[in-house]
Amino acid sequence: MDRQALLEQIPGLRRYARALTGDAWTADDLVQDTLERACAKWRLWRVGSDLRAWLFTVMHNLHVSQLRQTARQGELARPLELGELAQEPAAPAAPVDGSIDLQRCLLRLPEEQRVALLLVTLEDLSYAEVARITGVPVGTVMSRLSRARSRLQELMEATAAPARADGQQTPALRRLK
Amino acid sequence: MDPRSDHPVSEDELHALLDGQLQAGQRAALEARLARDPAASATLQAWQRQQAALRALHQAVLQEPLPASLLAAAGQAAQARQQLQQWWRWGGLAAGLALAFGLGWLTHGASGPGATLARAQPVREFVHQAALAHAVYAPEVRHPVEVGSAQEEHLVQWLSKRLGRPLKVPKLAEQGFELVGGRLLPGDDGARAQFMYQDARGVRITLYLGSAPTGVHADKAGTEFRYAGDGPVPGFYWVDGGFAYALSGTLTRPQLLQLAQAVYHQLEP
Numbered sequence: 001m002d003r004q005a006l007l008e009q010i011p012g013l014r015r016y017a018r019a020l021t022g023d024a025w026t027a028d029d030l031v032q033d034t035l036e037r038a039c040a041k042w043r044l045w046r047v048g049s050d051l052r053a054w055l056f057t058v059m060h061n062l063h064v065s066q067l068r069q070t071a072r073q074g075e076l077a078r079p080l081e082l083g084e085l086a087q088e089p090a091a092p093a094a095p096v097d098g099s100i101d102l103q104r105c106l107l108r109l110p111e112e113q114r115v116a117l118l119l120v121t122l123e124d125l126s127y128a129e130v131a132r133i134t135g136v137p138v139g140t141v142m143s144r145l146s147r148a149r150s151r152l153q154e155l156m157e158a159t160a161a162p163a164r165a166d167g168q169q170t171p172a173l174r175r176l177k
Numbered sequence: 178m179d180p181r182s183d184h185p186v187s188e189d190e191l192h193a194l195l196d197g198q199l200q201a202g203q204r205a206a207l208e209a210r211l212a213r214d215p216a217a218s219a220t221l222q223a224w225q226r227q228q229a230a231l232r233a234l235h236q237a238v239l240q241e242p243l244p245a246s247l248l249a250a251a252g253q254a255a256q257a258r259q260q261l262q263q264w265w266r267w268g269g270l271a272a273g274l275a276l277a278f279g280l281g282w283l284t285h286g287a288s289g290p291g292a293t294l295a296r297a298q299p300v301r302e303f304v305h306q307a308a309l310a311h312a313v314y315a316p317e318v319r320h321p322v323e324v325g326s327a328q329e330e331h332l333v334q335w336l337s338k339r340l341g342r343p344l345k346v347p348k349l350a351e352q353g354f355e356l357v358g359g360r361l362l363p364g365d366d367g368a369r370a371q372f373m374y375q376d377a378r379g380v381r382i383t384l385y386l387g388s389a390p391t392g393v394h395a396d397k398a399g400t401e402f403r404y405a406g407d408g409p410v411p412g413f414y415w416v417d418g419g420f421a422y423a424l425s426g427t428l429t430r431p432q433l434l435q436l437a438q439a440v441y442h443q444l445e446p
């Protein structure tokens with residue numbers, strides 16, 4: 001495996017991480033952590049097997065463990081207000097730009113649904129590959145995907161509706177680039 | 178799935194179609210049923226729009242130049258991978274240590290599946306050690322050899338004595354390579370010698386020689402040139418008159434063969 005083969009995987013990892021986290025910095029940090037983890041874990045990658053699938057697996061595991069860590073820290077800091085976290089990304093609907101809406105709605109999906117939807121949609125991975133990456137049965141991948149699609153559809157429709165009603169534009173949001 | 182079946186299209190089928198998880202035949206059958214199912218078609222279209230929007234969402238990231246930090250991390254990861262591969266190929270950690278600390282380790286320290294395999298093939302082991310000796314000393318800037326070409330006579334006497342037979346140093350000037358010098362190295366069957374040559378561009382080749390490994394019959398193995406292209410450096414090797422030779426260098430196979438033939442002809446008694 002040469003450097004070039006690895007470099008070719010990075011744009012895809014970055015795009016997925018950005019859609020997953022909704023933030024350019026967080027996403028690139030995740031990619032960086034993934035590459036560093038790969039350094040230490042190469043022994044687990046079999047030569048000739050799918051490099052992309054392996055890197056996405058490494059990234060997925062890292063992301064899950066980072067989320068757990070954040071959740072633990074959050075619990076320690078604010079034991080009584082956990083319920084807010086679920087509501088947090090639901091900022092007042094402001095259709096400044098379709099892509100911001102889409103990203104915001106994506107972030108309102110439960111984590112595991114977002115993961116399944118993005119891996120299938122952005123990376124064209126088979127359900128079986130997504131199942132291996134996320135460590136769940138294929139049936140679970142399919143039900144997450146199904147819920148993700150329906151839920152995202154509802155969220156997008158709900159976001160579009162009030163805008164048509166009041167026709168008002170809230171001040172432009174800072175765009176994370 | 179029966180292509181003529183008329184039961185309503187299920188949601189799972191729509192997902193599978195959208196995500197390209199169906200075989201061509203299944204796909205055609207499903208599309209035929211969809212044509213008679215406006216509700217399912219509408220759902221599929223909505224999901225197709227959603228799919229397109231998601232793919233467009235951070236599309237620009239794919240074209241962006243990579244940040245320096247990621248380039249550096251990728252470089253490091255690729256390097257770590259290459260090192261690991263080399264270790265595996267050369268018999269695990271022990272070979273890695275041999276590369277780091279010098280050849281002395283190799284004869285006693287080699288272990289792991291690679292080494293076991295090589296031990297079963299004494300000639301392969303010889304070639305392997307020749308390649309390692311090349312990899313260790315050819316890049317050396319200050320001390321590539323123990324005795325330089327200025328003391329060629331001394332070099333030949335010394336190595337002849339240590340290897341227990343009169344040696345000749347082949348001349349490769351015609352092929353563009355001048356002698357840099359030589360060194361003594363340990364081998365499984367006694368001392369080995371390495372002669373190093375360099376061309377005008379600074380490309381180095383090494384000729385590694387020593388008693389033919391035990392169990393290798395010179396006349397049986399003949400003087401056939403064999404190519405070894407899977408080590409850290411490619412080379413040709415042959416066995417002749419109880420001695421084994423390996424010529425290694427980062428050159429093309431025809432170039433190496435030509436050099437090996439030149440060496441062979443000069444050493445022929």
